[in-house]
Amino acid sequence: MTQLSRPNFLGFINGYTKETKELIDNSVELNNDRQAYAFIVDSTDTTEINEKFVSTVRDSNPQKTAEGQKVGASDSYTGFETVVTPLDKTTDSTEWSFEYYQGKRDWSQRIEQEFDRDVKSKMWGMYNEVNGEVYSLINNGFTTTLSPDGEILYSAAHKFTDDLPGKTFDNLMPAVPPTTDVLADLQERSGEFVDVGDRPMSLNPRKLVVKRGGKAFREFHKIIQPERYQPVNISGANNGVNIYEGEYQMVETPYVATSTEYHFMEDYSNSVLSHPLYLGFHQRPTIYGQDEYIDSLTYKTVYVSYYKRAVKNIPIGMYGSVGA
Numbered sequence: 662m663t664q665l666s667r668p669n670f671l672g673f674i675n676g677y678t679k680e681t682k683e684l685i686d687n688s689v690e691l692n693n694d695r696q697a698y699a700f701i702v703d704s705t706d707t708t709e710i711n712e713k714f715v716s717t718v719r720d721s722n723p724q725k726t727a728e729g730q731k732v733g734a735s736d737s738y739t740g741f742e743t744v745v746t747p748l749d750k751t752t753d754s755t756e757w758s759f760e761y762y763q764g765k766r767d768w769s770q771r772i773e774q775e776f777d778r779d780v781k782s783k784m785w786g787m788y789n790e791v792n793g794e795v796y797s798l799i800n801n802g803f804t805t806t807l808s809p810d811g812e813i814l815y816s817a818a819h820k821f822t823d824d825l826p827g828k829t830f831d832n833l834m835p836a837v838p839p840t841t842d843v844l845a846d847l848q849e850r851s852g853e854f855v856d857v858g859d860r861p862m863s864l865n866p867r868k869l870v871v872k873r874g875g876k877a878f879r880e881f882h883k884i885i886q887p888e889r890y891q892p893v894n895i896s897g898a899n900n901g902v903n904i905y906e907g908e909y910q911m912v913e914t915p916y917v918a919t920s921t922e923y924h925f926m927e928d929y930s931n932s933v934l935s936h937p938l939y940l941g942f943h944q945r946p947t948i949y950g951q952d953e954y955i956d957s958l959t960y961k962t963v964y965v966s967y968y969k970r971a972v973k974n975i976p977i978g979m980y981g982s983v984g985a
Contacts, residue, residue, distance in 0.1 A: 696788055698795035700912045701870060701926065702970070703936035707943065710747065714973040716740035716809050717935045718821040719856035738822045738857050741809035745971040747943060751790050753783050753964040780948070783964050787946035795970055796916035798938055799870070799924050803833075803983055808937070808972050815981040821857035828857050834982035839880035839923065844905050847925055847980055854977075864978050865932070866925040873913040875920030877984050885909045921985055927978030939973040942966070 698704060718740045726732055798806050802814030810820040815833040820826055831850075837843060851864035869885075871877040885905050910928075917924075929936040946966035 697792040697914050697916050698940060700868070700914070701799065701924075702795050702938040702940045703929065703973075704940040705942070706945070707941040709941075710943075712745045712941065712969075714743045714745065714809075714935070714939070716743070716974045717977060718975075719858050719860070719862070738824050740822055741975065743809045743971065743973050745939060745941065745969050745973060747967060747969045748971075749791075749794060749969070750967045751787060751946070751965070753787065755779050755783065755962045757960050757962070779962075784946055787964055787966050791940075791946065791966060791968065792916050795938070795940055796914070796918075798970065798972060799981065800916075800918035800922075802924075802981055803922075806972060808975050810975050814937075814972060814976055814979070819975055821975065825857060830854065830977070832976055832980045834925075834980050836983045836985050838921070838985045839877055839884065841884060841905065843982070844884070844908075850980065851978075862977070863932075864927060866927050866978055866980055867909050868912060868926040868928055869909045870912045870914065870917060870924040870926065872917035872920055872922070873915050875917070877921055877923040878911075878913055881909075881911060881923065885911065919983070922981065922983050925980040929978065932978065934978055935974040937972050937974040937976040937979055938970075940968060940970045942968045944968070 718738045724733055799814065804813065806814040808814055808816070808819060812819050817831040817833050819830050819832060821828050821830070834843070834846065847866065851866050854862050854864045856862040869881060871881060884903070885908060927934060944965060944967040946964065949963045949965040
């Protein structure tokens, strides 16, 4: 058997690291769209260190203009500015001894298996950290997460702009368990929503985010997916047609903090609204560079991710309750 000399070994593991990095960076398994944060945040790659966002305060405001009349300018209000800078750099590494690899007699196979297993564990750990940090924006939305207007994410007194401090909106729902009354309240709030100019603003918060296996998860399932409960029985009596069936996309995730809380969100991908929650990657989780020789015949594989997260827009289209 060919012995693993130091140069040969480092050449082998560096070549394999490079190939593995390419697979990770193009992986379907670790694809951005499959991560838990993809359901609640505007996620993108960016090279800007300090990014500035201006919050949405109204829809466009076209004017009726008579024949030959000069085209006038509509009222314009300045939204809140938010500057987002990198907050989180996450790193990890694995150190492998030369003696460890020498002990893997059939090194062409067993080293690769060990390396693949370790890479997968490290990469899922990196993405798990990103998911948790992004979900902390809504988990702390009742306490410490701030909107650009200076209010808590879920607040009864959100401002559109400092120009008109009396114009406010309420996206904090009562602390009650899931019922059809909760959904009626949500639809009334979103249907009656008006912008800073008192004009109707189209909202459609149909995405429901809850803790997987929690109380809110179970109770909302009974309401919006009653095909699992026969006959249809919502509030103790057979009420016939369920107008809420199929109306909401339930996002069930372990990253929601408590069993009772629930969050309703606009589908911002199909909306003119700017997404309130932002995740900007300067570097998605990956293997960084090549393996490095440290000392005493020890080699290190380094992993890194670098990103920023923030509430970049006042939370129009978001509603939350701590439940009960």
